[in-house]
Amino acid sequence: MQRDDQRDEVEMLALMLLIRRFEERASQQYQARKIGGFCHLYIGQEAVAVGAVAATRSDDYIITAYRDHGHALARGTSAGACMAELFGKETGCSRGLGGSMHFFDKTNHMYGGHAIVGAHVPLAAGMAFASKYRSEDRVTLCFFGDGAINQGSFHEALNLIALYKLPVILICENNLFAMGTSVKRSTSVKQIVDRAEGYDIPGDIIDGMNFREVRDKLAEIIGSIRKDSHPAFVEVRTYRYRGHSMSDPASYRTKEELEKYRLDDPIIRLRAQLTREGKLTNEEFDGIDKKAKETVLAAVKFAEQSPELPVERVYDYVCIDGAKP
Amino acid sequence: MREITYRQALNEALAEELERDPNVFLMGEEVAEYHGAYKVSQGLLERFGPKRVIDTPISENGFAGLGVGAAMVGLRPIIEFMTSSFSLVAFDQVVNNAPNMFMMSGGQFNIPITFRGPNGPAHQLAATHSHATENLYASVPGLKVCTPATPRDAKGLLKTAVRDDNPVIVLEAELLYSSKGMVEPPDEELLVPLGKAEVKREGSDVSVICYAQTVPLALAAAQQLEDEDISTEIVDLRSIKPLDEKAIFDSVAKTHRAVIVEQDRPFCGVGAEVCYRIQKNIFDALDAPIQRVSQEDVPMPYNERLEKFVLPNADKLISAVKKVCYA
Numbered sequence: 001m002q003r004d005d006q007r008d009e010v011e012m013l014a015l016m017l018l019i020r021r022f023e024e025r026a027s028q029q030y031q032a033r034k035i036g037g038f039c040h041l042y043i044g045q046e047a048v049a050v051g052a053v054a055a056t057r058s059d060d061y062i063i064t065a066y067r068d069h070g071h072a073l074a075r076g077t078s079a080g081a082c083m084a085e086l087f088g089k090e091t092g093c094s095r096g097l098g099g100s101m102h103f104f105d106k107t108n109h110m111y112g113g114h115a116i117v118g119a120h121v122p123l124a125a126g127m128a129f130a131s132k133y134r135s136e137d138r139v140t141l142c143f144f145g146d147g148a149i150n151q152g153s154f155h156e157a158l159n160l161i162a163l164y165k166l167p168v169i170l171i172c173e174n175n176l177f178a179m180g181t182s183v184k185r186s187t188s189v190k191q192i193v194d195r196a197e198g199y200d201i202p203g204d205i206i207d208g209m210n211f212r213e214v215r216d217k218l219a220e221i222i223g224s225i226r227k228d229s230h231p232a233f234v235e236v237r238t239y240r241y242r243g244h245s246m247s248d249p250a251s252y253r254t255k256e257e258l259e260k261y262r263l264d265d266p267i268i269r270l271r272a273q274l275t276r277e278g279k280l281t282n283e284e285f286d287g288i289d290k291k292a293k294e295t296v297l298a299a300v301k302f303a304e305q306s307p308e309l310p311v312e313r314v315y316d317y318v319c320i321d322g323a324k325p
Numbered sequence: 326m327r328e329i330t331y332r333q334a335l336n337e338a339l340a341e342e343l344e345r346d347p348n349v350f351l352m353g354e355e356v357a358e359y360h361g362a363y364k365v366s367q368g369l370l371e372r373f374g375p376k377r378v379i380d381t382p383i384s385e386n387g388f389a390g391l392g393v394g395a396a397m398v399g400l401r402p403i404i405e406f407m408t409s410s411f412s413l414v415a416f417d418q419v420v421n422n423a424p425n426m427f428m429m430s431g432g433q434f435n436i437p438i439t440f441r442g443p444n445g446p447a448h449q450l451a452a453t454h455s456h457a458t459e460n461l462y463a464s465v466p467g468l469k470v471c472t473p474a475t476p477r478d479a480k481g482l483l484k485t486a487v488r489d490d491n492p493v494i495v496l497e498a499e500l501l502y503s504s505k506g507m508v509e510p511p512d513e514e515l516l517v518p519l520g521k522a523e524v525k526r527e528g529s530d531v532s533v534i535c536y537a538q539t540v541p542l543a544l545a546a547a548q549q550l551e552d553e554d555i556s557t558e559i560v561d562l563r564s565i566k567p568l569d570e571k572a573i574f575d576s577v578a579k580t581h582r583a584v585i586v587e588q589d590r591p592f593c594g595v596g597a598e599v600c601y602r603i604q605k606n607i608f609d610a611l612d613a614p615i616q617r618v619s620q621e622d623v624p625m626p627y628n629e630r631l632e633k634f635v636l637p638n639a640d641k642l643i644s645a646v647k648k649v650c651y652a
Contacts (some may be wrong), residue, residue: 092431093431098429098430102429104431104434105433106434116417116421119390125394126392127394127395129394129395156386163382318427318466319427320435320491321491323491323519
């Protein structure tokens, strides 16, 4: 595993910036009514998906919930395919049939984008079951929010994962709010990571605003799982700057709280670390940011100019053999 | 051909598919060490080992979802529900994840999974354990539903389901597990296609459309009706979805009369859909309004006499047949 490599870290910073700029542009396009349905932005949480991807092998399985734009972009899905998906176009990563909450990219081992809270945790168990069944050393990374940990499917999956010793890292992105309900009002345990203890799964807490900590701790856990199949649980403490979805003004929290987290921004933090260590100049950073903005603008153009799937083809996506009712 | 039970037929189907494809595994409550709550998986653990025949905790939503995830990356799980009533605990995985994945992912992930287990009222199991789920599942696009009535169909449909690249739910009939029927010898590959009905008895006066438990019921009624000079054609749907419209229309166009006998409930039941399609497509062929025989629209009572009252039976069917024949 390559780590602490200067080029890699600058690349990872660029990826975080790409996600940030993508989400800002998605927000704008949503307000311009180019994007329909629900749209959940990842701004503030970039270090989690990017840090995790930096710790994985490209054939490890990644699966997440509905706040999935960041994970797909981190995994290598193009900004164009992601934006086109939001626009509902055929060139989207799910052909415009899944939308914001259902980003899939088989080539890059991104297994969705799942919008029923907690319902994808059993799927992660199944993917990891398959790896073990085939004696592969792949690890499954299963991301979910703090809202998922009180769902039955989460608990059933954790029990199965522990029982069958499946190679899964359960990554709880604790952004403190399940929609508008704070963890304090939803969860009986003081710390989310304590949930893992009930299933005999080793747990850890990670500062999700610190890219290096996310990457290094996950890399260590992944290494251990690869050697000998077992589950692990991490509570990654992070924060979303925007509301739960585009329609949420987030009036359930204070400006002061938001400002406190903004000062601890994961992008600013990694940039400062790299600058301090002489690995990145201000000019270089500006260049990276400019490129991210250009990439996203090109993605919007691509999405706008892309065709939609013809209506009569909707039946092609019911059964793979085209079976009709 | 040799005579075996419905239970043995299912067991052979499972064994043959486990043998044929290393990606196939069987998972569910009590399927391994206990040999299945209804002994359908007898001997499979010993033959295929604990890697491929896997006991689960009582955790339907969990292991059904595990199956869907395993199918996403290319395995072909057979997920047993001890009864389809318990599949309701896993409704989200069966309805929301398995059949939606192909559309949601823009065609990147098909889910080659088989859900199976006994379905419908058995005997005095009361409301929670007596659900007939075929109409619930048949209303979900992307899910195929089959309902074998004979050992031959049980084996052939289950084998086909396992090989299908889409989610299929095989709704077996607990009350038929010990029933016997002629089935091809094990060295002869038996695959019954999904979406193909079968005429189980030819007749000329009335078409009785049935499936699963109502097939033997209809065959018994047909025998009685024969004595009263009413010739009954029995059309066994075998699959609820895809539905074999042609077989239904061919039979009704011949007899001009139709009765649908189903084990589910009347409101939005399978018969409602079949009835709609007949009148829409071959209205002019009908000589009488279509009749339906189903359960009463109530939760299933435990009391034996009340349960009998709620269920479809031969008398109810005979009376419906006479009504459409104006006899």
